[in-house]
Amino acid sequence: MSENSRETLFIKICGLQTERDVDTAVEAGADAIGFVFSQSPRRVDAATAARLSRRVPEHVLTVGVFREEPLDFVRAMAGESGLGAVQLHGPEDHAYYAALATGDWTLIRAAAFGDSVPRVGEYGEDMLLLDAPVPGSGIAWDWSSKPLAAPGEKWLLAGGLTPDNVRVAVEATSPWGVDVSSGVEHARGVKDPALITAFVKAARPPG
Numbered sequence: 001m002s003e004n005s006r007e008t009l010f011i012k013i014c015g016l017q018t019e020r021d022v023d024t025a026v027e028a029g030a031d032a033i034g035f036v037f038s039q040s041p042r043r044v045d046a047a048t049a050a051r052l053s054r055r056v057p058e059h060v061l062t063v064g065v066f067r068e069e070p071l072d073f074v075r076a077m078a079g080e081s082g083l084g085a086v087q088l089h090g091p092e093d094h095a096y097y098a099a100l101a102t103g104d105w106t107l108i109r110a111a112a113f114g115d116s117v118p119r120v121g122e123y124g125e126d127m128l129l130l131d132a133p134v135p136g137s138g139i140a141w142d143w144s145s146k147p148l149a150a151p152g153e154k155w156l157l158a159g160g161l162t163p164d165n166v167r168v169a170v171e172a173t174s175p176w177g178v179d180v181s182s183g184v185e186h187a188r189g190v191k192d193p194a195l196i197t198a199f200v201k202a203a204r205p206p207g
C-alpha cells in the first residue's frame with residue numbers, strides 16, 4: 001500500500017465551534033475537524049480552538065482554516081491552539097507556502113477547480129482540498145470534469161456536500177477524502193449533530 005493509500009475515506013468536518021459538535025464529529029468517526037480563524041460566521045479564537053482541541057483524540061487531525069492572513073497570525077493561531085494542520089484558502093504564493101512548510105503541521109492547500117489539474121506538492125503542501133470558488137458557502141460545483149486530481153493523491157472533495165449527495169459525489173470522483181461545513185448545519189454557522197452523524201454514515205457506509 002502506498003503512503004497515500006487508505007482503506008477508508010478520510011472525512012473532515014469543518015467550522016466547529018462547540019464542545020457538543022466536536023464530540024459528535026469525533027464519535028461519528030471523523031478523521032479531522034476544522035476551526036475557522038478568518039472572517040466567517042464560524043470564526044473561533046485561539047483560546048476556543050485550544051479548549052476544543054484538548055477534547056480531540058490524537059488520531060483525529062485538528063485543522064486551522066485561514067484565508068489571506070498574515071504569516072505571523074497563522075503561526076500564532078496554530079501554535080496557541082495546538083493544531084495538527086493548517087489549511088489555506090487565499091491566493092497565497094509559493095513564498096508564503098514555503099514559510100509554513102516547516103514540518104510542524106500538515107499543510108493543506110485549498111483550490112477551486114480550474115483549467116489545469118492541480119498536483120499535491122506544487123506549493124509544498126501535503127494535501128489538496130478541491131473546493132467551490134467561495135469557501136464555506138455550501139454551494140456545490142460541477143464535479144463531472146475529469147480528472148479532478150491525479151489518481152492516488154491525497155485530495156479532499158469539498159463544496160456543497162451534504163448527507164444526501166456525498167455518496168454520489170464520492171462515487172463520481174473517487175477522492176481520498178471529503179470535507180463539509182454548510183451541509184451539516186441547520187442554519188448558517190450553526191452545526192446540527194444529527195446531520196454530522198448522518199454525513200459520516202453516508203460518506204462511509206458501515207460494513
Ligand SMILES: O=C(O)c1ccccc1NCC(=O)[C@H](O)[C@H](O)COP(=O)(O)O
Binds near residue numbers: 042066089131136138
Ligand atoms: O467556513 C468558512 O466560513 C470559511 C471561511 C474562510 C475560509 C474557509 C472557510 N471554510 C472552508 C472549509 O473548509 C469548508 O469546509 C469548505 O469550503 C466546504 O464548505 P461547504 O461548502 O460549506 O461545505
